[in-house]
Amino acid sequence: MTSRTPERIVTDFLDALARGDSAAAMADVAENIVYSNVGLPTIRGKRGVAKIFGAMDSASYAGFDYRMINIATDDTVVLTERIDEIRLGRVRIRFWVCGRFEVVDGAIVVWRDYFDFLDCTKATARGLIGVVVPSAVRALPPRRERVVSAVAEPSSKASTE
Numbered sequence: 001m002t003s004r005t006p007e008r009i010v011t012d013f014l015d016a017l018a019r020g021d022s023a024a025a026m027a028d029v030a031e032n033i034v035y036s037n038v039g040l041p042t043i044r045g046k047r048g049v050a051k052i053f054g055a056m057d058s059a060s061y062a063g064f065d066y067r068m069i070n071i072a073t074d075d076t077v078v079l080t081e082r083i084d085e086i087r088l089g090r091v092r093i094r095f096w097v098c099g100r101f102e103v104v105d106g107a108i109v110v111w112r113d114y115f116d117f118l119d120c121t122k123a124t125a126r127g128l129i130g131v132v133v134p135s136a137v138r139a140l141p142p143r144r145e146r147v148v149s150a151v152a153e154p155s156s157k158a159s160t161e
Contacts, residue, residue, distance in 0.1 A: 006103035007071060010078045013108060018065045022053040030107040037113045049111075063087040066097075067140050076103050084115075085140055090131045094140065095123040 004012070009028050016025035026046055035043040043049055056062045063086075070081040080099040085092055095115055102110035130137030 007073045010101045030109045035111045061089045091127040093123045093127040
């Protein structure tokens with residue numbers, strides 16, 4: 001069991017993948033994880049997921065990064081809206097992704113990403129063009145820390161003005 005919230009587990013997991021530290025990322029997934037990019041084959045088990053991302057760790061030509069747009073949590077389910085970046089050599093493919101994570105007993109048991117294949121096709125074309133014309137591919141915005149703001153308590157004094 002962990003004291004981290006499901007939201008923190010998911011963001012720590014994605015951050016570890018972005019750092020190229022698949023070993024740290026795999027510490028946050030269950031042995032029986034189900035990983036699905038909707039429309040592509042489902043991967044079952046930690047070993048299969050580790051194989052995919054572990055290959056990126058050792059390859060200087062491949063990598064992953066992301067920027068969170070929105071995140072929402074309902075008990076054990078975490079929904080993310082992100083911009084993901086897949087790097088293959090000098091090609092950077094950036095596309096919108098909506099992710100659904102289920103966290104049970106401190107580990108991710110389901111990771112399901114939804115994206116638009118047309119958007120990915122356009123992102124691939126932009127990435128290929130960006131090799132020749134770097135300005136064609138916008139950089140990912142810098143990471144920013146999530147700020148939790150307190151909601152102001154309603155005043156008990158009624159305004160007389």
